[in-house]
Amino acid sequence: MSVIINPGSGLVPEATEAHAAVNITVFGDDLKRTGIVVTDCARTPGADYGDGRFAFNLTTEDGRTIEIQMPGLPVERVRFLNEDGQNIWHFPRLYVDGSSWVWQFALLACEPEEEDGQ
Template structure:
């Protein structure tokens, strides 16, 4: 019997740091389009999970920092945004400050909580 708790949270095979770097740039652009001011995305290799995800720290204009563990696959294989031709089961999860989310929901998690902005 197989039980799925968080599909896409396991190791990411065939991942590369180069893909993760491209992905974090696109993720930052998506955050900016959502109205969040990302000042920088710095690579933090010492924080890598070692499973095909690469650690970055986003510095936000409101003073927060957010750690993102970005899968190192081509962006079209990571950027789940809920389009009709996308199956959520086919996408690896990002980790945002230690919790796993698919791309679409990871964007929302990066927004400040009420009263924090």
């Protein structure tokens, strides 16, 4: 018996670091469109999960560091934005600081946390 808790959070077969590097650049561009400016992106291979995701640390303009575990598939197979023809069940999840999200929601997960009283 199989139980699927987070579809897309499993292994990413046929993943490559080269695809992950392209994807993290596109992810940074998408973050910029949401108002989050990435000032540095560092590949951190020692933090790879080893399941077809590759670790990067993004430093933002406001001084935060966000760890992204990026799937190493072609960007069109990772960048879920809920567009026509996209089926969320067919996209692997990214990990943002240890929590898994499909691309669209991973962008939101990178937003700074609100402080109490705001």
